[in-house]
Amino acid sequence: MHLQRRLLCCAIASAVASAAAPAFADQANELKPVQILGDRQDTFSVSGSAHVISNEDLEEKEYTDVHRMLRDVPGVYFQEEEGYGLRPNIGIRGSGRDRSNKISLMEDSVLIAPAPYAAPSAYYFPSAGRFYGIEVLKGPDTLRYGPFTVGGAINLLSTPIPDRASGMVNVEGGEDGAQRAHAYYGATEGQLGFLLEAHQQRTQGFKDIDRSNRDAGFDKRDYVAKLRWQAPETADIQQAFELKLEHSSEVSDETYLGLTDRDFARDANRRYGLTDIDQMDNDRDAVSLRHTLAIDENTTLNTVAYRNEFQRNWFKLDKIGGVGIGSYVNTANTSGGVNQSVLRGDTDATGLEFKNNNREYTSQGVQSELGYAFSTGDIRHDLVVGARYHEDEVDRFQPVDVYDQINGSLVYQSTTAATGSNNRVENADAISAWIVDHAYIGDVIVTGSLRYENVETDAKRWLDAARNNEDVNWRKSNRNEELMAGLGATWLLDDNWSLLAGVHQGFAPAGASESRGTEAEKSLNYEAGFRYWQESFSADVIAFYSDYENTLQNCSVANSCTLADSSIKTSGSVSLGESEIQGLEVGINSVVWEGDSGLRAPVRLAYTYTDGEITKASEGADSSVERGDVLPYLPKHLASLTFGLEKPAAWSALMSVSHTEGMCIDNSCDRPGQVTTFKRTSDYVIADVVATYHVNSDMEVYAKVDNVFDDQEIVSRDPAGARPNKPRTGYLGMKVRF
Numbered sequence: 001m002h003l004q005r006r007l008l009c010c011a012i013a014s015a016v017a018s019a020a021a022p023a024f025a026d027q028a029n030e031l032k033p034v035q036i037l038g039d040r041q042d043t044f045s046v047s048g049s050a051h052v053i054s055n056e057d058l059e060e061k062e063y064t065d066v067h068r069m070l071r072d073v074p075g076v077y078f079q080e081e082e083g084y085g086l087r088p089n090i091g092i093r094g095s096g097r098d099r100s101n102k103i104s105l106m107e108d109s110v111l112i113a114p115a116p117y118a119a120p121s122a123y124y125f126p127s128a129g130r131f132y133g134i135e136v137l138k139g140p141d142t143l144r145y146g147p148f149t150v151g152g153a154i155n156l157l158s159t160p161i162p163d164r165a166s167g168m169v170n171v172e173g174g175e176d177g178a179q180r181a182h183a184y185y186g187a188t189e190g191q192l193g194f195l196l197e198a199h200q201q202r203t204q205g206f207k208d209i210d211r212s213n214r215d216a217g218f219d220k221r222d223y224v225a226k227l228r229w230q231a232p233e234t235a236d237i238q239q240a241f242e243l244k245l246e247h248s249s250e251v252s253d254e255t256y257l258g259l260t261d262r263d264f265a266r267d268a269n270r271r272y273g274l275t276d277i278d279q280m281d282n283d284r285d286a287v288s289l290r291h292t293l294a295i296d297e298n299t300t301l302n303t304v305a306y307r308n309e310f311q312r313n314w315f316k317l318d319k320i321g322g323v324g325i326g327s328y329v330n331t332a333n334t335s336g337g338v339n340q341s342v343l344r345g346d347t348d349a350t351g352l353e354f355k356n357n358n359r360e361y362t363s364q365g366v367q368s369e370l371g372y373a374f375s376t377g378d379i380r381h382d383l384v385v386g387a388r389y390h391e392d393e394v395d396r397f398q399p400v401d402v403y404d405q406i407n408g409s410l411v412y413q414s415t416t417a418a419t420g421s422n423n424r425v426e427n428a429d430a431i432s433a434w435i436v437d438h439a440y441i442g443d444v445i446v447t448g449s450l451r452y453e454n455v456e457t458d459a460k461r462w463l464d465a466a467r468n469n470e471d472v473n474w475r476k477s478n479r480n481e482e483l484m485a486g487l488g489a490t491w492l493l494d495d496n497w498s499l500l501a502g503v504h505q506g507f508a509p510a511g512a513s514e515s516r517g518t519e520a521e522k523s524l525n526y527e528a529g530f531r532y533w534q535e536s537f538s539a540d541v542i543a544f545y546s547d548y549e550n551t552l553q554n555c556s557v558a559n560s561c562t563l564a565d566s567s568i569k570t571s572g573s574v575s576l577g578e579s580e581i582q583g584l585e586v587g588i589n590s591v592v593w594e595g596d597s598g599l600r601a602p603v604r605l606a607y608t609y610t611d612g613e614i615t616k617a618s619e620g621a622d623s624s625v626e627r628g629d630v631l632p633y634l635p636k637h638l639a640s641l642t643f644g645l646e647k648p649a650a651w652s653a654l655m656s657v658s659h660t661e662g663m664c665i666d667n668s669c670d671r672p673g674q675v676t677t678f679k680r681t682s683d684y685v686i687a688d689v690v691a692t693y694h695v696n697s698d699m700e701v702y703a704k705v706d707n708v709f710d711d712q713e714i715v716s717r718d719p720a721g722a723r724p725n726k727p728r729t730g731y732l733g734m735k736v737r738f
Contacts, residue, residue, distance in 0.1 A: 048139015095151030140486030150506030219254030258721025424461030
């Protein structure tokens with residue numbers, strides 16, 4: 001409590017100081033880009049780890065999988081699932097990775113998870129091939145971008161409206177019937193500007209379904225339109241309005257069922273015929289209206305109102321003979337027998353339950369930030385004060401279709417109406433407020449931050465499909481209220497070196513299906529390190545330590561929670577008790593050689609070491625954790641190295657090599673006497689290459705190969721069975737700007 005009071009006092013003191021200064025505050029509602037090779041202020045002004053993947057970085061590699069993009073950022077973890085990154089599993093500093101539900105995930109500063117508070121699992125994710133940039137922020141500044149402040153925030157940048165009439169067309173084709181087209185055109189004329197953008201991507205997939213002529217690919221489409229009006233320079237009030245409209249759709253033949261280890265060893269790209277009819281079908285519509293007002297040269301007000309609607313039905317195999325597919329695969333792994341034979345289609349089976357995971361999400365709100373630059377004596381301040389009102393809802397109506405497997409084919413039998421847990425509505429209302437002040441005191445930048453979150457959740461379900469009979473004995477409601485503080489400092493030693501340190505309180509609200517009194521996840525997070533910058537070399541080395549007083553696991557079908565009685569929970573949250581996570585992040589960017597002709601050899605390294613464990617099991621917890629248990633899907637070593645040759649505006653050839661150490665898939669993996677054969681993923685190394693040739697200043701062609709050495713390993717065992725990474729896949733593309 002003494003530390004909390006000191007942090008609050010520091011944050012409040014820096015927020016209420018008053019005077020005037022000529023400095024201009026940063027534009028509100030944007031993650032502040034800190035470029036490793038940027039100018040001195042951009043490099044050193046954040047008191048924590050901050051990284052920007054620029055548009056140039058993205059165009060260098062032409063990735064369409066956000067997992068591959070984020071390998072360049074230390075401290076960011078991911079769990080692959082289907083090989084394409086359709087529904088990413090991203091974590092930051094051990095915060096958890098399942099459907100990215102423990103990080104503040106945004107596009108253009110607006111939360112994009114279908115229901116960030118009520119059901120934060122990000123079953124929606126924009127097509128990564130259209131990203132203009134990615135910003136990753138950790139440390140005390142994270143309190144500006146809640147609600148999840150334990151690990152950090154990721155802000156995805158969309159294509160901006162151009163200053164002049166211009167556009168781009170990118171077409172790409174590859175193996176497995178891969179096709180991609182990305183195009184945009186926009187202009188600014190006088191006070192009006194606009195942008196129209198389309199991104200379409202499809203593939204037949206790399207897996208073969210037993211006894212089926214269906215593919216295992218996807219067809220995904222994103223459309224974005226922007227319209228901006230800004231006041232003329234002669235106007236008394238300088239302001240701008242920007243309207244952004246989005247529509248996306250996806251049909252993907254994806255499943256939750258993986259393979260047994262026996263079948264994975266024979267053919268990693270096999271899919272059981274039981275999954276022949278599994279399919280995800282979703283649509284999303286989003287609108288946001290942003291208003292920026294320059295009150296004077298020191299003060300800006302930025303406000304955005306938003307509404308996101310997302311509908312999806314992931315029709316997929318859920319149970320075999322009343323047994324969940326995860327448990328069914330586990331039995332097949334350990335015993336083989338009938339379970340293995342049924343999975344392969346060699347033995348008939350009855351009671352195959354295919355659930356229509358049919359859900360509708362709504363997320364809407366308004367947020368506003370006031371940026372004010374002023375001075376108190378010789379101390380300059382950049383102050384941000386903001387607030388947000390947000391509400392979201394998820395409506396689950398999930399009937400179950402029952403099939404039998406007869407002679408290797410699926411035969412429909414009946415439909416079970418949606419009742420109970422398959423017929424429920426969860427909603428959340430949240431009020432947030434924050435104050436962040438960057439105070440420039442000589443060669444020291446002090447960051448004080450304060451955040452308030454008030455989250456109220458409610459959930460109800462019905463005993464009948466018509467929703468006439470509510471299950472009054474199940475009604476759930478909860479409230480999480482928290483005041484968090486952070487304090488950080490950066491000491492500019494000279495033009496090249498800076499030291500940084502920070503501490504902040506972390507928070508993640510409990511799921512909406514929890515009863516009143518269920519506490520939020522809370523932690524105290526420390527970091528310290530240094531940065532070095534010069535024109536051809538930069539590095540940052542940051543150590544971090546997080547002390548969780550309450551570690552939460554959000555439960556879902558993809559990431560189920562095992563309770564003390566061995567039963568499975570697939571909604572709400574479970575407390576794992578207290579835990580500690582510590583590690584080291586290293587990021588290096590360098591040009592190791594540069595010739596007189598402009599030829600250069602760039603190198604980029606990202607490395608993360610992480611160690612985490614449960615230090616005290618929750619008293620009376622439903623979960624089956626013990627003191628000393630590990631945290632699932634948290635690799636101890638994670639590294640990425642990019643190197644090559646390039647002649648700017650002429651050609652380039654790059655190779656990216658990444659290493660991911662094998663991970664435990666549950667908390668009991670490393671207990672003494674445990675058999676870990678089916679409880680760990682594999683170590684794996686992936687190498688990607690890309691070569692680009694600039695035909696002229698407006699046109700370029702490229703060739704790329706993902707996983708050039710064709711190394712496939714077990715990269716995940718969730719949701720149900722062993723899963724491989726994408727095999728070697730080649731692509732050719734062309735890009736034209738006009």
